[in-house]
Amino acid sequence: MRTPSVHRLxxxxxxxxxxxxxxxxxxxxxxxxxxxxxxxxxxxxxxxxQDDFAAGVEMAQDGKAxxxxxxxxxxxxxxxxxxxxxxxxxxxxxTRLRWFATHVDHTLVPPLLFLMALLAWPxxxxxxxxxxxLVALPMFLLxxxxxxPIQLVGQVQMVLAELAALAGEPQREPPLVxxxxxxxxxxxxxxxxxxxxxxxxxxxxxxxxSRDTTKARPGLATRVQ
Amino acid sequence: xxxxxxxxxxxxxxxxxxxxxxxVAVFVALYAALHALYFAxxxxxxxxxxxxxxxxxxxxxLIKLAAPQEPVRALAGTLESPQASLSIxxxxxxxxxxxLLAAAVLAxxxxxxxxxxxxxxxxxxxxxxxxxxxxxxxxxxxxRHDWFDLLHNFVIPTFIIVVCCVAFAWWASGSAAVQPxxxxxx
Numbered sequence: 001m002r003t004p005s006v007h008r009l010x011x012x013x014x015x016x017x018x019x020x021x022x023x024x025x026x027x028x029x030x031x032x033x034x035x036x037x038x039x040x041x042x043x044x045x046x047x048x049x050q051d052d053f054a055a056g057v058e059m060a061q062d063g064k065a066x067x068x069x070x071x072x073x074x075x076x077x078x079x080x081x082x083x084x085x086x087x088x089x090x091x092x093x094x095t096r097l098r099w100f101a102t103h104v105d106h107t108l109v110p111p112l113l114f115l116m117a118l119l120a121w122p123x124x125x126x127x128x129x130x131x132x133x134l135v136a137l138p139m140f141l142l143x144x145x146x147x148x149p150i151q152l153v154g155q156v157q158m159v160l161a162e163l164a165a166l167a168g169e170p171q172r173e174p175p176l177v178x179x180x181x182x183x184x185x186x187x188x189x190x191x192x193x194x195x196x197x198x199x200x201x202x203x204x205x206x207x208x209x210s211r212d213t214t215k216a217r218p219g220l221a222t223r224v225q
Numbered sequence: 226x227x228x229x230x231x232x233x234x235x236x237x238x239x240x241x242x243x244x245x246x247x248x249v250a251v252f253v254a255l256y257a258a259l260h261a262l263y264f265a266x267x268x269x270x271x272x273x274x275x276x277x278x279x280x281x282x283x284x285x286x287l288i289k290l291a292a293p294q295e296p297v298r299a300l301a302g303t304l305e306s307p308q309a310s311l312s313i314x315x316x317x318x319x320x321x322x323x324x325l326l327a328a329a330v331l332a333x334x335x336x337x338x339x340x341x342x343x344x345x346x347x348x349x350x351x352x353x354x355x356x357x358x359x360x361x362x363x364x365x366x367x368x369r370h371d372w373f374d375l376l377h378n379f380v381i382p383t384f385i386i387v388v389c390c391v392a393f394a395w396w397a398s399g400s401a402a403v404q405p406x407x408x409x410x411x
Binding site: 008009012013016017020024027028070103105106108109112113116117120181182184185186187189190193194197198200201 | 245246248249252253256257260263264315316320321322324325374375378379380382383384386387390391394395398
């Protein structure tokens with residue numbers, strides 16, 4: 001069993017902590033305006049994954065969080081078709097449900113972890129980092145799509161499932177609620193980290209295929225694995 | 226050396242080279258399996274047994290050790306005091322981090338003994354980090370409540386992942402008995 005080098009560990013740790021601290025500062029400072037750009041994506045995902053309700057996601061201040069300085073993403077769904085609770089009862093189309101919300105801070109965690117892993121892992125060559133970031137763009141959108149919108153839709157479907165259970169129907173967990181629970185209990189860390197490993201590997205492979213012959217920098221990436 | 230030759234000579238088995246796609250597939254599958262097992266544990270058992278004896282009671286002890294005047298009590302899955310009430314619920318018990326780290330260790334090519342040590346270390350580290358998180362969050366909830374959401378939702382979870390990444394990199398660097406395969410995605 002090889003003894004790991006303390007020097008190598010310190011380099012990895014320092015790089016990760018520095019990238020994490022910079023991204024945290026950026027997220028606290030600019031995370032909210034940056035997330036505003038993702039709101040149309042959230043709306044599209046919500047419309048695509050279910051057809052019971054229509055809703056637009058908006059950002060609003062949360063009076064309870066951080067002495068009124070906290071922000072949430074929220075939506076108030078309107079049913080676009082009757083939602084059957086049991087054989088006799090249904091919620092009619094046009095019913096407005098209550099507000100459903102998730103914290104902005106909470107929503108920023110998966111993109112931050114993804115960017116942290118992408119930026120902290122040393123590239124063999126400088127151009128590899130650029131390729132890595134380019135190939136990471138679809139994964140970044142997937143991560144955004146699978147976190148806040150799924151959480152909001154999952155909350156709505158959980159309430160509808162509970163109402164159906166109260167109306168005497170057998171308790172069933174809708175698939176999006178299962179996905180929401182998975183994402184909320186660690187999946188939202190798993191997805192960005194696993195996605196980052198794939199993007200780093202793909203970036204390295206594409207960089208290897210390109211014709212750039214710049215000399216490789218000896219980096220942690222070649223030694224840590 | 227063939228498998229037969231290796232067995233005859235008694236040489237230790239070499240772990241397979243690191244393949245990113247295989248690693249990610251096994252990592253995700255193992256995490257999902259651990260998650261499913263965790264959700265098979267009934268809420269009552271989790272709250273009254275696991276959370277109480279493994280998290281809340283030791284946290285109350287730690288808080289009293291750090292601040293003997295703190296009137297904190299462990300009640301089922303909750304840390305209670307006149308200043309704050311901190312509930313440990315499913316998903317807030319460090320299980321996600323423990324599963325993440327354990328799944329990464331198991332998915333990484335290494336010798337079996339090192340994997341077992343890695344999993345044990347992963348569970349210990351995740352538990353320790355979560356205890357520190359719970360104790361820290363108790364004091365934040367009691368005395369700096371306006372910081373609670375930011376720390377609970379954002380800063381502490383991401384920092385814990387940073388620590389886990391460093392721990393995994395340290396473990397993996399010691400496990401690299403074979404040279405990594407040339408970068409390729411399979």
